Amino acid sequence: MEGHLYLELILTLHGIMVWGAAVPQTHHTVDIVLPCDYALLDSGMGGLGFTRQKVTLALKNVTVMGEEPTDAPPDYQPPETPEMTIFVATVDLDPLSFAERLLHAECDGEEVECEISPLYSQSFAAHIRLPELSIAIMAKATLPIENPEELANDLIVVPMTVDLLVSSSPPSQKASLSEEVTLNCEVWGDKDVNVDWHLQKDGTGHRLNLEESRITLQQETQEKKATSSLSIQQLNVHDEGTYICVVLSGKHRVQQILQLQIREPPQVTVSVSANPKTTVTCRTDHYYPLDVEVTWLLNGSPLTHISSITSSHRKNHDGTYSVSSFLEVSEPQPGALPDTYTCAVSHVSVADPIMIEAKVLPEQTDQTQTGLSIAVLTIIIIIITLVIVVHIRRQWREKKKTM
Incomplete structure (x- = not known):
């Protein structure tokens, strides 16, 4: 009976292992729709500023690792008559590590900031910020855009393709002296990319000296993804500042800002x-x-x-x-x-x-003086007593000699 139960247990465990091995990690795509601001540089009124208008940014075909949920939302279809301009950017890149979080950010109560701006030659830059996450996207319109300044007023759908995506998490860190900190910059794109690091502090900036033994840089490159990790050991106060991850890819130049603050308790x-x-x-x-x-x-x-x-x-x-x-x-x-x-x-x-x-503690002066007086008086009495005893003994000896 015991042997039968043992064999049954072995077969059950084997079945679990086979079932687990038979479920490989798969990829599926999702569409992520975000409310966004369309920001334009405004030089009116005697100064520089930005004008902002509400638009929608739809990231289509975002690859996510894992099994597709049964309640996955349907693919996003922009309305025929949009109430605001909609930028539809197709993302044909490797799986994004933060895609699930970005997809469910609103449901999880996370505040999402999104801003998109025109650049040059039909190119646009989008910046998305969540707590502990910063994303920069470079995209190109697939249809000619004659007047990007009036685009937000046209209430149209703008199709785009994403050429480059850069993320950093977390974009701000606090650390104590002598600790080690790592700043990460992840890059997704089809083209060869070059990643460089700069430090800006006290109004000046310079390229990091990677020959210093405390600072190491690790870069990993896959088919459509590159990771650049900057590690600093034995932190000192001079390491505090704004670190800039500069990504160059073709004509694109993207910067990710990472803040490092030193916090040493007293x-x-x-x-x-x-x-x-x-x-x-x-x-x-x-x-x-x-x-x-x-x-x-x-x-x-x-x-x-x-x-x-x-x-x-x-x-x-x-x-x-x-x-x-x-x-x-x-x-x-x-x-x-x-x-x-x-x-x-x-x-x-x-x-x-x-x-x-x-x-x-309370004052001890009176008690100290009283104790000292008693001690001195005791010593004086002892001395007087000794003198009297010696004097009496001397007189007794002299009287005994005369007898």
Whole structure:
């Protein structure tokens, strides 16, 4: 009986493995429809700006990996008389890793920003932004467009094909000193592409020095996809800035902006000294960026009757900052409870203020003097007693000699 059950279990497991192996990963296509702004550069009114009009961007034939769901939406068909201009862009590219998320973004409550603008020679650029995801699309109209500036007013359907698509996720990162961070830039397109990285900081930009041992670049190329990953080890404050992934493909030049922010939490220590006055000192060390706020509490309540003295920010050799705050306080009366002073430090690197306490004990002066007086008096009594005993013994010896 046990052997029969064992054989049945083996056959069941084998069947599961065969069934699993018989279901390969498949691809299916979906259409993604997004509300979008048609942005045009406007040089009127004595300055540069953008005018925006509402349009629709339909990404057709987007390849998604996985089995096609039974409740998949039907293919998108633009209306014969559209209420706004519709850009229909056919996407004949490898599976997009973010396609499912983009398809269900509205249902999942994610805010989607979309903007499309005319470029040159019937070409258009579309930028799509979701939380933690940025997408840039280069597309070309398949029908002649005579006046792109008036396109949004024509209420027509504009067929296009996507030549190049670039994504980055996440487009913004925060990291602490000495950590490692990786910035990713994924490129989909038919043509050969070249990816370069630049860093813009303090109003100036330069191409990254990839010969530095801390910085490595890995690039993988497939038939219609390229991935460029920039890794930075042992982060320092000078690594903070705007990283630009520059993609060149034929006449197209696409840039993806990735922000790297350094966030180093402060190290807080509190001490009490009594020379010459009782002073409570709060040292806030090695934080970045500069903005920090130091406040004081007395026995759990905001301190209002004493003003603190704060030093200027000191810049350390590693680019972080330090600052100190001082309080001159009075000791509690003899017999009272100790006073608890709390230094509260707020900084962008921490969600809640860092709270460090120090206790100031009651005055000990009277008790110390009383104890000292008793000790001195005891010593004097002992000395006097010894002198009397010695004197008596000496007299007794002299009297004994005369007898």
